[in-house]
Amino acid sequence: MATQTPIVPAKGDAALSHRLFFDTVQDWLTTVDHKKIGIMYIVYALIFLVIAGFEALLMRIQLAIPNNTFVSPQAFNRLFTMHGTTMVFFVGMPILFGFGNYLVPLMIGARDMAFPRLNSFSFWISAFGGILLYFSYLGGDGLYGAGSAPDVGWFAYAPLTARVFSPGHSTDYWTLALLLSGVGSIGTALNFVATIICMRCPGMRLNRMPLLPWLYLVTSTMVFVAVSPLTAAQIMLMLDRYVGSHFFDTQAGGSAVLWMHFFWIFGHPEVYILVLPAFAFANEIIPVFSRKAIFGYPAMVAASVGIGFISLSVWAHHMFTVGLGPYGNTFFVFATMIISVPTGIKIFNWLATLWGGKIQFTVPMMFAVAFLFQFLIAGLTGIMLSVAPFDWQLGNSYFVVAHFHYVLVGAILIMIFAAFYYWYPKATGRMMNVAMGKWHFWLFFIGFHLTFDFMHIPGIYGMPRRIYTYEADRGWALLNMIVSSGAFFQAVASAIFVYNLVWSYFKGPAAGADPWDAWTLEWSTTSPPPAYNFAITPTVESRRPLWDLKHPEDPDSKYEL
Amino acid sequence: MIESAVLPQATTEEWKLPSRGVVGMVCLIAAESAIFIIFVVAYVYYIGKSISGPQPRDVLELPIVSSICLLSSSVTVHFAVSALHHGKRSLTSLWLALTVLLGSIFLAGTAQEWYQLIYHRGLTIQTNLFGTTFYSLVGLHASHVIVGLLMLSLSLIFSLTGQLTTKHTERLEVLSLYWHFVDAVWVIVFTVVYVFGR
Numbered sequence: 001m002a003t004q005t006p007i008v009p010a011k012g013d014a015a016l017s018h019r020l021f022f023d024t025v026q027d028w029l030t031t032v033d034h035k036k037i038g039i040m041y042i043v044y045a046l047i048f049l050v051i052a053g054f055e056a057l058l059m060r061i062q063l064a065i066p067n068n069t070f071v072s073p074q075a076f077n078r079l080f081t082m083h084g085t086t087m088v089f090f091v092g093m094p095i096l097f098g099f100g101n102y103l104v105p106l107m108i109g110a111r112d113m114a115f116p117r118l119n120s121f122s123f124w125i126s127a128f129g130g131i132l133l134y135f136s137y138l139g140g141d142g143l144y145g146a147g148s149a150p151d152v153g154w155f156a157y158a159p160l161t162a163r164v165f166s167p168g169h170s171t172d173y174w175t176l177a178l179l180l181s182g183v184g185s186i187g188t189a190l191n192f193v194a195t196i197i198c199m200r201c202p203g204m205r206l207n208r209m210p211l212l213p214w215l216y217l218v219t220s221t222m223v224f225v226a227v228s229p230l231t232a233a234q235i236m237l238m239l240d241r242y243v244g245s246h247f248f249d250t251q252a253g254g255s256a257v258l259w260m261h262f263f264w265i266f267g268h269p270e271v272y273i274l275v276l277p278a279f280a281f282a283n284e285i286i287p288v289f290s291r292k293a294i295f296g297y298p299a300m301v302a303a304s305v306g307i308g309f310i311s312l313s314v315w316a317h318h319m320f321t322v323g324l325g326p327y328g329n330t331f332f333v334f335a336t337m338i339i340s341v342p343t344g345i346k347i348f349n350w351l352a353t354l355w356g357g358k359i360q361f362t363v364p365m366m367f368a369v370a371f372l373f374q375f376l377i378a379g380l381t382g383i384m385l386s387v388a389p390f391d392w393q394l395g396n397s398y399f400v401v402a403h404f405h406y407v408l409v410g411a412i413l414i415m416i417f418a419a420f421y422y423w424y425p426k427a428t429g430r431m432m433n434v435a436m437g438k439w440h441f442w443l444f445f446i447g448f449h450l451t452f453d454f455m456h457i458p459g460i461y462g463m464p465r466r467i468y469t470y471e472a473d474r475g476w477a478l479l480n481m482i483v484s485s486g487a488f489f490q491a492v493a494s495a496i497f498v499y500n501l502v503w504s505y506f507k508g509p510a511a512g513a514d515p516w517d518a519w520t521l522e523w524s525t526t527s528p529p530p531a532y533n534f535a536i537t538p539t540v541e542s543r544r545p546l547w548d549l550k551h552p553e554d555p556d557s558k559y560e561l
Numbered sequence: 562m563i564e565s566a567v568l569p570q571a572t573t574e575e576w577k578l579p580s581r582g583v584v585g586m587v588c589l590i591a592a593e594s595a596i597f598i599i600f601v602v603a604y605v606y607y608i609g610k611s612i613s614g615p616q617p618r619d620v621l622e623l624p625i626v627s628s629i630c631l632l633s634s635s636v637t638v639h640f641a642v643s644a645l646h647h648g649k650r651s652l653t654s655l656w657l658a659l660t661v662l663l664g665s666i667f668l669a670g671t672a673q674e675w676y677q678l679i680y681h682r683g684l685t686i687q688t689n690l691f692g693t694t695f696y697s698l699v700g701l702h703a704s705h706v707i708v709g710l711l712m713l714s715l716s717l718i719f720s721l722t723g724q725l726t727t728k729h730t731e732r733l734e735v736l737s738l739y740w741h742f743v744d745a746v747w748v749i750v751f752t753v754v755y756v757f758g759r
Contacts, residue, residue: 114581190588194581202576224588228595235596236603236697245686245693247603253612253690262599513567524568538568545569 032116041098052086064484066472076468077151084154090130096277106522109201114194126184136173150174158248189223215280226269233262264315278415289365290357303342321395336386363437367418374410399459425511447489519544611689627670634663
């Protein structure tokens with residue numbers, strides 16, 4: 001049985017049109033609708049993606065040739081600090097929360113998130129954090145003298161953050177921005193968990209829930225145990241800098257290594273907090289364009305939960321070079337290696353989903369296939385670095401930078417692009433331009449591999465991270481030139497992508513409710529969905545409710561346990 | 562391919578999900594626990610590492626009375642919830658008032674202790690690592706007590722003005738969960754700071 005979603009006609013009163021602009025602004029500022037908040041998260045993250053990408057370009061120009069003086073050493077320190085902080089806290093987290101906000105209630109057949117006002121609060125406090133971070137360029141030194149941004153690295157190791165070594169307020173802007181972003185993240189994560197547990201539509205038991213909400217549930221639970229320690233450490237750092245306590249003050253007996261532990265207890269689970277939503281997108285996109293149900297649904301859920309648990313016990317592999325002693329090293333080496341088991345299960349399940357499917361190489365599917373290969377390589381260099389003696393050799397080198405950018409760009413960003421092409425029709429009602437999409441894919445693909453494949457090699461040759469320039473006789477010059485030229489391919493590709501987003505909004509072909517012939521609930525309502533999402537609360541009997549609807553003679557519920 | 566929007570409607574079954582208030586509070590408690598764990602770890606890690614005095618055994622005394630007050634306030638808030646559940650509104654007010662009173666006695670005890678430490682024993686947050694970790698851990702807990710007391714007082718006011726009715730039972734229960742958490746944290750802080758750390 002199926003029911004039509006009635007479409008409420010838009011208000012078209014001409015007398016009100018002159019007030020339309022202010023009404024629209026007020027509507028977006030005060031909205032508690034999960035779809036609008038989701039879009040605001042995404043747009044906000046895209047703005048910061050452009051800013052932080054621009055910072056990366058400046059760094060690559062500086063490093064393209066030896067003995068370059070394009071930016072000063074001080075400015076370079078600020079650039080890599082701001083690039084890292086922005087990309088993790090003000091691009092990665094908000095864009096994934098944005099997609100989650102938009103998709104989770106739609107996919108579980110809910111009207112909105114569990115706490116709509118908390119949702120709005122979380123977004124605005126995170127947004128304020130990002131603005132505060134960039135305000136440091138104006139206000140970093142306080143009222144006296146020119147401003148400056150934080151320059152302590154995105155991990156802000158003690159004692160560099162002590163008042164003596166970081167005078168002025170630049171480090172405080174960093175601390176406060178992360179504190180606010182952390183509060184927002186915990187609020188949103190709490191909202192996701194409450195929504196997924198308490199708001200599912202009738203019939204959607206946990207074992208019938210699509211994998212995307214499942215992975216957001218795991219990610220959100222990890223936010224509680226990973227982001228909170230960072231919040232605690234930021235409170236300690238604030239006390240150290242303002243009240244004169246001694247948490248990380250080595251002269252009073254405090255420990256700089258304790259900060260490293262606290263930071264990486266957050267920092268490593270954070271990587272999985274960012275990558276699990278990327279897995280979630282792959283879990284939705286790969287089956288639809290293979291025209292098959294996902295292979296091994298229970299194994300996928302178990303692997304995700306397993307990753308969530310194991311990721312909490314691997315943080316000190318960021319600290320092998322500190323010297324943890326043989327027992328600590330052994331534990332963290334094995335914990336880090338074990339996490340590749342559930343990750344491997346996922347890769348095999350995606351491959352098994354592709355196997356024997358009628359694969360359609362649409363733009364989102366192209367990105368998803370690139371993701372599979374690039375994530376595999378990122379994982380393999382990860383296993384290399386998990387071996388403590390190997391890490392002693394290459395720790396703090398460009399090999400490490402290449403490895404984690406392979407994860408963050410090659411896996412996460414690529415899947416975010418895929419998600420854009422896949423769900424854009426749902427959010428706007430229009431398809432994205434395919435030709436531009438393919439240009440975007442190929443240019444970005446070439447640029448990515450030019451940059452990050454070749455970045456491994458100077459690392460092996462001994463080029464350290466965070467240096468602002470290098471001597472010509474080191475033999476790194478050609479490799480760095482290749483790396484930098486790849487960055488420009490990626491910049492051009494990203495510009496095409498942004499242009500495509502805007503162009504398609506006005507000129508893209510109409511999408512209809514279900515352009516991909518997909519199976520999950522978000523495709524059962526109109527594109528864009530009405531404010532109330534579903535006119536009648538849907539009920540489901542299987543993991544693919546729209547398959548059941550389209551194939552009543554052969555529904556999934558016959559096969560699922 | 563479906564062109565227009567069609568909603569799947571399967572046969573309905575009995576469908577009951579947990580309360581979002583309780584789930585939300587459990588999530589908040591999980592996040593707060595992680596914050597407290599980090600402060601407790603810092604406290605334990607720095608036990609005996611202070612370069613200068615005073616040391617914990619020189620200045621700390623067991624806050625027995627205020628601890629008993631705080632822990633028994635968990636019982637009174639539970640009685641308040643169950644009184645509200647049974648619609649006994651004046652009894653709810655009484656139990657809530659008692660909870661606020663007991664919490665305030667605890668807070669006054671902490672204030673008294675800090676006054677003694679700062680003005681008579683010369684221990685501030687700047688003195689040494691003990692001062693740093695002690696004031697931040699106990700202070701973090703005390704700030705949670707203050708937040709809890711504010712919300713309980715608000716409930717008391719609503720209860721006295723007759724705006725708290727049986728349909729608010731679940732909300733009061735969510736608040737009581739938070740209060741139980743604050744009490745449970747105190748058990749850990751008490752054990753770490755006043756028993757093992759001394």
